[in-house]
Amino acid sequence: MATGLAMAADGRVRPRVVIVGGGFGGIHAALGLAKLPVDITLIDRRNHHVFQPLLYQVALAVLSPADIAQPIRSILRDHKNIDVLMDEVVGFDTTQGRVNLKTGLQMEYDYLIVATGSTHSYFGKDEWAKLAPGLKTIEDATEIRRRVLLAFELAERQMLETGEHPALNFVIIGGGPTGVELAGAISDIARLYMAKDFRHIDPSQAQVLILEGSPKLLGAYPEDLQASALAQLNKLGVKVRTGTHVTDVQPGYVMVGEEKIETVVTLWAAGVQASPLGKLLGVETDKKGCVFVDEHLNPRILAAGGEAAKSVPNVFICGDLAHFEQDGKQVPGVAQPAMQMGDYAAKRIGEILTGKPAAKGFRYWDKGDMATIGRSAAVAKIEWPFKAHWSGFPAWMMWLAVHIFFLIGFRNRFSVFRQWAWTYLTLNDGARLITGSQALPGWGGSTPATPTPAAGIDLGSPKTN
Amino acid sequence: MATGLAMAADGRVRPRVVIVGGGFGGIHAALGLAKLPVDITLIDRRNHHVFQPLLYQVALAVLSPADIAQPIRSILRDHKNIDVLMDEVVGFDTTQGRVNLKTGLQMEYDYLIVATGSTHSYFGKDEWAKLAPGLKTIEDATEIRRRVLLAFELAERQMLETGEHPALNFVIIGGGPTGVELAGAISDIARLYMAKDFRHIDPSQAQVLILEGSPKLLGAYPEDLQASALAQLNKLGVKVRTGTHVTDVQPGYVMVGEEKIETVVTLWAAGVQASPLGKLLGVETDKKGCVFVDEHLNPRILAAGGEAAKSVPNVFICGDLAHFEQDGKQVPGVAQPAMQMGDYAAKRIGEILTGKPAAKGFRYWDKGDMATIGRSAAVAKIEWPFKAHWSGFPAWMMWLAVHIFFLIGFRNRFSVFRQWAWTYLTLNDGARLITGSQALPGWGGSTPATPTPAAGIDLGSPKTN
Known part of the structure; x- marks a missing residue:
């Protein structure tokens, strides 16, 4: 019809x-x-618009989905000539x-x-998708959150079982802005927020590694900012390997040629x-x-x-x-x-x-680009209203201001600002809920959702007695 | 070991x-x-404690999961002799x-x-669980949210397709506090919040029906409050049938003996x-x-x-x-x-x-009980510090105060209060996101989660051209 x-x-x-x-x-x-x-x-x-630039903050448990997503109907509701259809x-x-x-x-x-x-x-390797989720939707974000938080829980349990501190390696494939932001945020979570919550493991021992195929981190940025981003990441303990091509992704490890890199959570920010x-x-x-x-x-x-x-x-x-x-x-x-x-x-x-000829063709007005690196660092390539390359705290302040300004809807803007201020000042809480499949990997249990196998989380073989 | x-x-x-x-x-x-x-x-x-009394507000898209749930580790982190194990x-x-x-x-x-x-x-009818979800966990709440919001989206689409306004019947099995709260909240959503968002259907035509097996709504409450709750529900357009035993739950309808009651969403608040x-x-x-x-x-x-x-x-x-x-x-x-x-x-x-004998046995100190009925009505049986039966707005104000007071953690308390105030004053937004399976019932699609069949939402057979 x-x-x-x-x-x-x-x-x-x-x-x-x-x-x-x-x-x-x-x-x-x-x-x-x-x-x-x-x-x-x-x-x-979907019924909602997502403010993509902040999605990684949902993935790393700083914000809630409703802080950065809004029903499309609500955004457009005042315009009577707009109809929304899901x-x-x-x-x-x-x-x-x-x-x-x-x-x-x-x-x-x-x-x-x-x-x-x-x-x-995934460059034709679609089987990697379950093992190394990427970040595009609210569901992706909550799945990444689940995996990262579970990794710490599982490490705590493994420590109890074996008495040895398990490795907590997080591998991020791809060193563009998303990869850099995820890496900085995981490092933050481990060092700042989780440290007080665990009794046996030391979350600050978490290692974050970015594997980038091209020779440069943040390929679209100018060289000085690339170098600055690298320095800021290193300061957070994040390791970066450029010119490194991942050849296989498996539960618990990734391969770079003949080299095997163990990992508890693998994330995809590559293609x-x-x-x-x-x-x-x-x-x-x-x-x-x-x-x-x-x-x-x-x-x-x-x-x-x-x-x-x-x-x-x-x-x-x-x-x-x-x-x-x-x-x-x-x-x-x-x-x-x-x-x-x-x-x-x-x-x-x-x-x-109105029958007018096209006044002019489209032209992209580049006002600049920025990426955060953890809690108070960033790089910003500013093109407008002045040209500049900023790093560190000033870049981060600018990032903060721009992202609050562009969030659609007062409610979200206010909510996100409040949440940031609270989390920043108190190092507290955030939204660190493990939802979706409650089951730990390898468990059955009467959970509503189908458990997605948590790639790379290997419990070893639990000993019964 | x-x-x-x-x-x-x-x-x-x-x-x-x-x-x-x-x-x-x-x-x-x-x-x-x-x-x-x-x-x-x-x-x-699970890694989180849930403030159960407000779970229905997550289900009905007023609050976000992180507003009412908090990691157990965070709640207990200051006590060094407490260890948390997931x-x-x-x-x-x-x-x-x-x-x-x-x-x-x-x-x-x-x-x-x-x-x-x-x-x-489900009284031995476990196959009803998928068709009529109950409300115990954060996942239950987001699943109910998904179904209720999708029902409106599907109705809008059906209206476009057929030109006729589809029925929007919501059936709640069970007339205890949870059933009453869900019913009031669905009625609110339909009349107050959704009405401005749709162009074709009239969300206020939604019908909410409570089916209660026993002779009385809110069986644990005194009779005057039962009567008041019923009156307040009726004022919201919620219909209540007591002494009514559901004999079957199927996609799209429930049976009461020989009577078939059509429904777009069925919820379980019975046992x-x-x-x-x-x-x-x-x-x-x-x-x-x-x-x-x-x-x-x-x-x-x-x-x-x-x-x-x-x-x-x-x-x-x-x-x-x-x-x-x-x-x-x-x-x-x-x-x-x-x-x-x-x-x-x-x-x-x-x-x-300390070798002391038990000073005295446990005794439950009943301070009272309350249930909300929509946006500004409630019933409250107060036992302490004075005895009283309150209804309507005063009961609702008391409900508000008590629930904010008992929420664990300042962050949540503040966040919930702000969210309530905002939603109450502006009738705006809330957290009306459809997440989880993005797919509409009966769809395939490349969604991350396995679509749970949305019980009772029957699209009819979509015509191709």
């Missing part, structure tokens, strides 16, 4: 815009379009202007914005690939599945049998899913470009509706 | 107390014992004074406190049974598995072949697991008696250690 959601009550037919994806790109597009005489449907298979897109018909949903519904559109982002890439929806559009994509877009963020339909590829002027690709080149470089898949692309797509649709 | 955890560094052997269970009883016992010259090990299979008890040897753990460890004890509480009872650990002790239990205890909270070992049953003076049963009679009535399985029993067991061990 095909449905035109937005048939107005007064019978007037307004152009329909379908937005797929409720991340930064989709939300910004929706908010930009809300003022225009259009009817908008935003489709996402559903999953399984196909497109760009000729007819239709989106096919998993439930069988079809949505007609005059304009389509696809902003479904990216997901982890991303585009959402599969790019390919479903039947347009030109790069090898990661990102859609090549022109200066108006329009993709090009793959031409059949020798015809010239033609641009699709009523379809826009925003955020991580878009492959947009500027000054000879691909714009990175982070929050800022996604927001700006969403804004642009909305503005461009406004131009088309 | 048997281990005596607490062998002191100076070789001095102090009595060892093992506490099983980190609920109200176990935590209170641990805190009471912390001042004594004993070494304490608290064992729980493990599961699988057996006892009360003759040798040993606790057997799932991992194979054995813990020796001089004194044992078992406070493992209760769980849902509880004791933790199975009571039976593993080899002591006398009642038909719910609760352990009969004497005035010192000691159980009696089942006597073999005609011998007289003998009391076990170094084993104490606290909280829901204990069957303690006072003035001819069994003390109810709620928070207050559990706390008081924990306190008593600690005090009694102190008496034994």
